[in-house]
Amino acid sequence: MAEIVAVARDEGHRFSKPLLPAIRLLAGLGVEGDAHCGETVKHRSRVAVDPTQPNLRQVHLIQAELFEELAARGFSLQPGDMGENVTTRGLDLLALPTGAQLRLGPNALVEITGLRNPCVQIEAFQPGLLKAVLGRDANGGLIRKAGIMSIVLEGGEVRPGDSIEISLPALPHRALERV
Template identity: 80%
Template sequence: MVAVSGAPGHRFSKPLQDSIRLLAGLGVEGDAHCGESVKHRSRVAVDPTQPNLRQVHLIHAELLDELNAAGFDVAPGQMGENVLTRGLDLLGLPVGARLRLGAEALVEITGLRNPCAQIDAFRPGLLKAVLGREADGRIVRKAGIMGIVLEGGAVAPGDAIAVTLPALPHRALERV
């Protein structure tokens, strides 16, 4: 892991932390998105009883490298992620993949982050930069993945990440 972040209020960027604590069934302790039911404001407006499939947000540092090379000036935590990884193909993981973060925490991947217009308020043009298109016209969402916490524990930069894939057939990630 490269960095960890969390913030109690609903805001786009999250300050870096020395460590965060994941709580089973809830998410990142003290984070605005922590809870059994959905916390994202637009989703709460539709149905506040929806299960929270977005308890932990992970982004790959390679995305920040790509965005910075394109002139966006984005640092760890600024895209609202809780966990920043490097060397792990997050977007290539299937639904149900499990990530052991550090010695204790276990996160199950639920889907792709669906970036909203707030991202352009942070850096104009960033929404287009984190959305691509396949040759067949399908949208490619590059702004990270979401997961739920199965087992809690402390997570810190430098901690290892171990991946366990679900049984075949694998289901590709979709937006959650």
């Protein structure tokens, strides 16, 4: 069963986010009280390019299994450390197609927009981590493992222990790309 392990938010633009007992998702905006909440892009590098572009990065999700994979390589990470809002377990987030919808708990609904593109802040957090969250597939294509991004379709409170239900979009599915 897919479930939420942890939730986090931060009103500032810091790399890691503190864990909370619950977060509230706001339709069309993101996580209430989070620095990335809003209709238009809030990531500083994106704002510098075009502050009017739509915010396709309202909610950041990472699978807890990534932390276990990284621990086997000598890294020590906990939920919230990589700036995610929602840490999941039991769901291969990276295998989902663009447009997949996740029901988080009883009320909140998010739509997957793409992959998080890991930046140099990850390297500053723990040396070697940037390389560890990037991989190569059998054809040499880049694999980004630092989580996925989504927009909020329906708001609601999200808590650790909440279940996650998946709805896939109509075929053909589009693989996730960085957003």
